Amino acid sequence: MDRTNGQKQPPLGKIARLYYEHGLTHQEIADLCGLSRIKVTRLLAEARRVGIVEITVHSDDHLFVGLESALGQAYPLRQAWVGPTFADEARALHSLGAVAAECIGTFLEEGTTVAVGLSGSVAAIPGHLRPAAALNLGIVPLTGSRGGISRAASSHELALAFAAAVGGHAYHLPAPLLARNVEAAQVWREDPAVQETLERAASADVLIAGIGGTDTDGGVLVQGLSPTELAGIRERGAVGDIAGRFFDANGAAVAGEVDERLIGLDLDQLRSVPVRIGVARGADKRPALDVAVRQGLINVLVTDVSTAEGLLASADAPTDRPV
Template identity: 50%
Template sequence: METREPLGRVARLHYQHGMTHQEIGELLGFSRVKVTRMLAEARRAGIVEIHIHGEATPFGELEAELTGAFGLAGAWIAPSFSDPERSLASVGMAGAECLTALAPTVRTVAVGLSSSVAAIVAHLRPQEQLPELGFVPLAGSWGGASRGMSPHELVIGFGAAFGARTYHLPAPILAKTADAATAFAADPGVRQTLRLAAGAELLIAGVGAVEAGSGMLADTLTERERGQLTKRGAVGDISARFFDSVGSAVESTVDERVVGMSLRALARIPRRVAVGFGDQKITALRAALRTGLMNHLVTDVDTARTLLRTTRKGN
């Protein structure tokens, strides 16, 4: 990784002096590919910030069609890429635009962990600090290896970007037994955090699927647990709370072990943003949107088009 000084030098030559990547490379003795890479790194590091003055979005017509088809209050659509990591970063950027637009209008944001929601943090560049705003997790944390993510770290990242308050839920997302989950839920710190989450005006969370390989939670469950959920009609989850095709909670041995807000409680939060993309998430996203369980969406172009196509067919 380059230090900030050479990154800043290359950025000034390109953005202020209008030099091409090739011209910069010849001037500084770099290859054109290296200059391109340095400019991308300068943006990621916050050395370069691009402000676009205008309300038009790249996919305004598609967003309007999506909001109309599902009765949404808002939609943010990102480009799709063949590389999953690029698609994840793209959706994270769209999520940052969504959160930057909505967070200043509320006092408390409830946050559900997913890889797509976690991708938002790196792209947040809010224009103002909001010390009265609070970010609170919907559920507990993952034990053991967690792919570098936890709800606590996620809300801290959001809080740092907005200069906001953050809260911790001191419990696992899935307790070992139902009795253990009940004990965790009785803890005063857990109760206080869940009360704050229940009073949030904005929810931003990933929507997961049931199939193995579709996300952190699904990969944590046993084959027997996934079979039980499927048999009972589960098509997706929000922070480990599974729902069926009509948006109703699915009772199961998994649900009994969750330390977090109930599906009914999170559905009472006025603004509910679903963040997710990919073929494995289509059924879950369609159910969450069609039933009103979530009323805003952040996704990519391919997922948006598939949602619309399958909805027109009545699937």
Template identity: 45%
Template sequence: MLGRVAALHYLHGMNHQEIADLLGLSRVQVTRALAKARREGIVEIRIHSDEPIFPDLQVALASRYGIASTWIAPSFPEPNETLASVGTLGAACLQSALRPGATVAVGLSTTLASIAPHFGPDQLDVTIVPAIGSRPGARRSVSPHEVARQLADAAGARAYHLPAPYLASSKLSAAMIRSEPDVASALELARHADIGLFGLGGVTHGSGTVVDTTMSDEKVSQLIARGAVGDISGSFFDLGGRFVTGPVDDRMIGLTYAEILALPVRIGVAFGRDKVQVIKAALTGGIITALVTDYETANALTT
């Protein structure tokens, strides 16, 4: 039924009432069927235009922080709807930056998982690799390996695995893991990536994967005392975008702060009231070269 309703509407130009009369349905049933057809991938809509949704706000954001690439999605009362909206523009932003043969390094962030469903379906000659290890057995967070694989599957690209946890049990263990050939080669590939795709985490519990999964209240307090306001793929920074030493830096398996900043293009995908200060610091310090966020967050960043 979904396919019939979708074909009548999108291919044959029939309106909701005409379809309802033809198939013996109500207009509400037709509307719900069309919405479900989009959710289930029966209908895919492509808009061949690069016109921004909020041009004035985009210009204000770019002017204030000196950033050339800003992507602003609509905000919704339901957080999951906003997440999907941001994911849609995140996919568009990434695809606009890709060139044949490019390599993309993917950071540690649950927000990045929202991009994959909207990525592709063009077959892309690109490579996607994690910029940091994964959290084995994690339930609440999505690993960079999973995001890399999902993006590659969506676009027919190549995905590399970084076979390591993002946090080793000790400094010695971390050094040994980094020296493993498969780990070393994946990290080397990430270091020379053309594009970095990152989320931005905060320093309060509930606002970032690293804080939520690795740090006690005492360690968080120590970070805040040093001036930390957020992290990018496990590396913490202050209001000016300067690196702040964290309690688990020597145990992390992934790109260092300096290596992240050396990537030519660094796309930050983040939104929400608890991320405004973090995003502002990342923009002020030049940590990210492109931003994908929602209307409410962008508005807060410009006022």
């Protein structure tokens, strides 16, 4: 049994300090603490996982330059950012969030307003952002929020998380993601506080949003629809959504009650934001990503190796659509 001074296991902080601050090897720590070398390795990994140890790499080197360049040639993109692929969902989101945070950092200047879309992928970003309090950044949600357990379902919480990470200020959109009916949605849109926040979002310098699919687990909005509503969306040609707005294979809005009930920017307003960062990964998102990029819904792509390779395989030829 692993023991140190009568204890089953020394504190993670002690192991981490011995290794990172005092330069002891895994074996030296093992001998000192009465542990196996493998146990020390596992404890150091645990210290990183729970946040006792944070590692910052000071480098601007991209991980997959070849893939990023190929995406820029095959699609009308300003930039492409690619991270590694993981089978484990938690690791995949962590990595995608880190790459997206690095991407966002290149577009932040004094007074930049960033509009954030409701998405699990976008919710993975704030933990990787670097403070930039001197830039006086504004963070504004693109849509209202869903009710129930949070799980990235609150646009307000997401905006607050981004603002806290960069040292900026967040704006609140006091409305639901989907109103109860079309009439209620109109009432929400006429509320002065809602109008003010949506106008600020429409004039943002940068937006960052996930790209959802139309499968039952394709995104935050899809998961809140009934089977009948989802079937209707598909019948009208929806291939995906961005910031809650469903679009078809031509990048056009999918009309209907769901679209009329949504509180948020429409597709034309989204396209008017100069820098439009889309963050998504997975085979189920490829069709929607392909359309979103080709039709100018996004002009900066953050994804993983597997998705990038899938997109390139389906890309027929470069386009000259302006970005």
